[in-house]
Amino acid sequence: MGLSERQQQLLDEWLPSATIVRDHSWGIIGTCVLELEHAGAHYIAKAADAEDHHLARELRAHRNWLRPWTTIGRAAELIHADDDAKLLLTRYLPGELVEGTPYEWMPETYHQAGELLAALHEQSAVPDDTYEDRENERIRRYLRMPHRIAPDVVEQVRTTIAHWPTPPALVVPTHGDWQPRNWLIDHGVVRVIDFGRADLRPAYTDLARLAAQQFQRDPALEPALLAGYGSDPREPEAWQRTRLREAVSTAVWAYQVGEEPFEQQGHRMLAAALADNSTG
Incomplete structure (x- = not known):
């Protein structure tokens, strides 16, 4: 899937003129995962479609449970999120x-x-x-x-x-x-x-x-x-x-x-x- 108009609008606000480095989407479920570059830093944007039920759980995890990992660099830090648009943005986490x-x-x-x-x-x-x-x-x-x-x-x-x-x-x-x-x-x-x-x-x-x-x-x-x-x-x-x-x-x-x-x-x-x- 691609980004909805609202999701693209939010990304343009959060990371003006960001470029897409790589599409990490699976292609099996309705979730788009993009690696972006902005001002020399890399980010991951995850966008879900209208049928998705997973992004809300992902946001809940970021907001409530990931601190033991994010504080030591073992999980990505949440930067922006919009629940209604089903979009989140995190810092890029290095590794393969x-x-x-x-x-x-x-x-x-x-x-x-x-x-x-x-x-x-x-x-x-x-x-x-x-x-x-x-x-x-x-x-x-x-x-x-x-x-x-x-x-x-x-x-x-x-x-x-x-x-x-x-x-x-x-x-x-x-x-x-x-x-x-x-x-x-x-x-x-x-x-x-x-x-x-x-x-x-x-x-x-x-x-x-x-x-x-x-x-x-x-x-x-x-x-x-x-x-x-x-x-x-x-x-x-x-x-x-x-x-x-x-x-x-x-x-x-x-x-x-x-x-x-x-x-x-x-x-x-x-x-x-x-x-x-x-x-x-």
């Missing part, structure tokens, strides 16, 4: 994406990621009596959307959810997409980007994507992250529920946006989560 580089498979990367995650999670913790019910209903909604999950598997998921307990959950500020595609590396230092899924959730949910991906390929990375974090936040039954929810949402979302490799990963996650649930 960890994903696809040798750093993706270095335990030191994960030790740093664990330390950063602990700093985020430690800011606050509050009980949430409705978290489990909300998450169960979210997965039921996903199952009502178009997908390629087999009918017998759908029924198994529905039956499994129906028998789950719904205890109160302790929720903390979470990133929501904690994995190497949202980490930068700069001279060996890990930094963090993309807060469009940030929200209050149980701490262990930030391990879900790593557990389904990098931890599977290299088991040495998991203890490295936990050593940096300082403990293992996963309680077995709650973790099992999270794995199944993550599997369903991955398979359904990826199908809807046409990301077939990611969809297949979701189906593998689903098979593994259901198998563990039946033996757990």
